[in-house]
Amino acid sequence: MGIVSRGFHGKRRDGGDRLPPGQYLVEDFPVLSAGPTPRVPLERWEFAIDTEAGQTHRWSWDELMALPQETPTVDIHCVTKWSKLDTTWEGVSLDVLFEDVESAADYALIYSYGGYTTNVPVEDLLDGKAWIAHRFDGEELAPQHGGPARLVVPHLYFWKSAKWVRGIRLLNEDYPGFWETAGYHNYGDPWREQRYEGD
Numbered sequence: 001m002g003i004v005s006r007g008f009h010g011k012r013r014d015g016g017d018r019l020p021p022g023q024y025l026v027e028d029f030p031v032l033s034a035g036p037t038p039r040v041p042l043e044r045w046e047f048a049i050d051t052e053a054g055q056t057h058r059w060s061w062d063e064l065m066a067l068p069q070e071t072p073t074v075d076i077h078c079v080t081k082w083s084k085l086d087t088t089w090e091g092v093s094l095d096v097l098f099e100d101v102e103s104a105a106d107y108a109l110i111y112s113y114g115g116y117t118t119n120v121p122v123e124d125l126l127d128g129k130a131w132i133a134h135r136f137d138g139e140e141l142a143p144q145h146g147g148p149a150r151l152v153v154p155h156l157y158f159w160k161s162a163k164w165v166r167g168i169r170l171l172n173e174d175y176p177g178f179w180e181t182a183g184y185h186n187y188g189d190p191w192r193e194q195r196y197e198g199d
């Protein structure tokens, strides 16, 4: 029988097959911040990729804006169990930022203005899976949601999407970040419900 809803990727109240196990849908956009919102003037803002060989690639705000921009629409899943479907961002794909970066590192430690950190395997940042986003829903990204710019890596729980992102340190060895050190799962796949260490 042709069941219409299977594979139908419209927005449904129950999320259909787009809602990972244990999650519920929200229409609002909750704010989850472990500390105060850092304020970084755009003229002093920069983003950096630091390689395992000690090289640093830097972008000013104007340089980031001059790069090719994408507008991904993605579903996001917070470990505190809310999910939000069809969130639209604008920003630069990590593929673009990694273009001239020479590295063989497997691990990345993302670091933010304000001191937050989170670790993600390098391969989870590439091939269209992650962005440095500076607009949300057609507007400038609000400071409480990570403005001026945040990482968006939507296939992992949203704590991996570092707000107020400042840079990425490439490492040969995995190094846990803020929540990973506090008992959250090292990888954080919402579809495998990897919330906490041992899940």
Ligand SMILES: Nc1nc2c(c(=O)[nH]1)N[C@H]1C(S)=C(S)[C@@H](COP(=O)(O)O)O[C@H]1N2
Binding pocket: 029, 030, 031, 032, 033, 034, 035, 078, 079, 112, 114, 116, 144, 145, 146, 158, 159, 160, 161, 162, 163, 164
């Ligand atoms: N710098 C920083 N990034 C962060 C956090 C944080 O406390 N500081 N919280 C994380 C968590 S737990 C979640 S669920 C999302 C929340 O993003 P939002 O506040 O825009 O919903 O940001 C993630 N990125």
Ligand SMILES: [Mo]
Binding pocket: 032, 078, 079, 080, 158, 159
């Ligand atoms: Mo979260």
